[in-house]
Amino acid sequence: MTKPTFSALLWVILLVSCGQKSAVKPVTSLVLTPVQKMYAQGDTLNFSWKNPSAVAFDSVTFSLSGTSIAHTDDYLVLNASVLGEQSIEWVGYQQDKEVAQGALKVKILANKAPKLYTYEIIASYPHDMEAYTQGLEFSNGILYESTGLLGFSSLRKVDYKTGVVLKQHNLPEDVFGEGLTIYGDQLYQLTWQSGFGYIYDLEFNEIGRFAYGKSKEGWGLAHNEKQLFKSDGTDRIWILQPTDGSEIAQFSTVTHQGFFNRANELEYVDGKIYANVYQKESMMIIDANSGAIEGIVDFSGLKQKVTQHPALDVLNGVAYHPEHQSFFVTGKKWDRLFEVRIVPKS
Structure with missing residues (x-):
């Protein structure tokens, strides 16, 4: 019987590895629009998901550094009680079961001049x-x-x-x-x-x-x-x-x-x-x-x-x-x- 060559074995390993990697679901991340370095307190922002094929959510909750923030299916409001660098934390649900979560750091400024x-x-x-x-x-x-x-x-x-x-x-x-x-x-x-x-x-x-x-x-x-x-x-x-x-x-x-x-x-x-x-x-x-x-x-x-x-x-x-x-x-x-x-x- 002919023994497999080293190069043939290498191709098999690579194919298996590629197959395994393709099975890994991409990570879902929150995207805000407009994309800015800083936002103002009270801004209403459109949100969407990067890699939406990874998970389809029935519902989502948002909080800003631990405090719940108002949102619709497409928009969220930066009603921050503390300004500066904060974290928008989100949790995605399917049939009332948590299936994904994440966070996005944002910088929030005052909404009016001193x-x-x-x-x-x-x-x-x-x-x-x-x-x-x-x-x-x-x-x-x-x-x-x-x-x-x-x-x-x-x-x-x-x-x-x-x-x-x-x-x-x-x-x-x-x-x-x-x-x-x-x-x-x-x-x-x-x-x-x-x-x-x-x-x-x-x-x-x-x-x-x-x-x-x-x-x-x-x-x-x-x-x-x-x-x-x-x-x-x-x-x-x-x-x-x-x-x-x-x-x-x-x-x-x-x-x-x-x-x-x-x-x-x-x-x-x-x-x-x-x-x-x-x-x-x-x-x-x-x-x-x-x-x-x-x-x-x-x-x-x-x-x-x-x-x-x-x-x-x-x-x-x-x-x-x-x-x-x-x-x-x-x-x-x-x-x-x-x-x-x-x-x-x-």
Whole structure:
């Protein structure tokens, strides 16, 4: 009997392999129309399926990062509660049985431009010209301030009316101080690139530290009644657990045109985060749930109202005074602290 040659065996293997591959069903994927790099909150988009011969669905459900979204047989609505990069998850059914599922990442922007605001000066107070201000916050009428720079970083209690420093705690010389916030009877202070933050009691006794997770650096810090908000120099605001400072969620700050990565010092008031714009004479008003930048406050001209000197630096530091219902702002190495009212820009 003639033995099969090696080349004949190879052809048999290839034919069997090709037959096996052809038996594999192609993967079904979701296709949105129009195809864009970014969409707006509330957009209605046509959808279809790539490789529709793989599976024919009787019904489909859609969700956006875990929340169900409205759709018809041909359209879905990007009714996102959180903006930025999200995931459209879908599940296909036949006779009420799940037969396929998948996800498509999308970038969702705000659906309208930010409103423009300016400021009115209510009062002006003395401020330490040597303070490289990184964070401000009021608690029981006392102004708390954190300062930066290696060898000069500190935590302070300040009489805002006189500028007198009532109490000061200096950080180690190799630590660059950043933003602060007070939650209950604990004060949290960030460091810039040391990878951790401090937790103190209100007399500045250190009672703990918390490590940064996926966030890159420490910039600004604020809080509401449930959680802390942290900026890190990217387009993200990180949500922290107050008990241990761990990162539990995050969202991006976006306008109707794109992502914005310059949120610095933070303050939280009535569902909004007020954020100094790094290296700019302006402040963002961010929806603390969606990440939409709803307003821009123009602080042009304020820097010219302080003593001009070689070390004078940018606007930074914002604190809300709940009894006055006004904001207090200053800058790095400014000798004045301004109480202001934010008003629409005409």
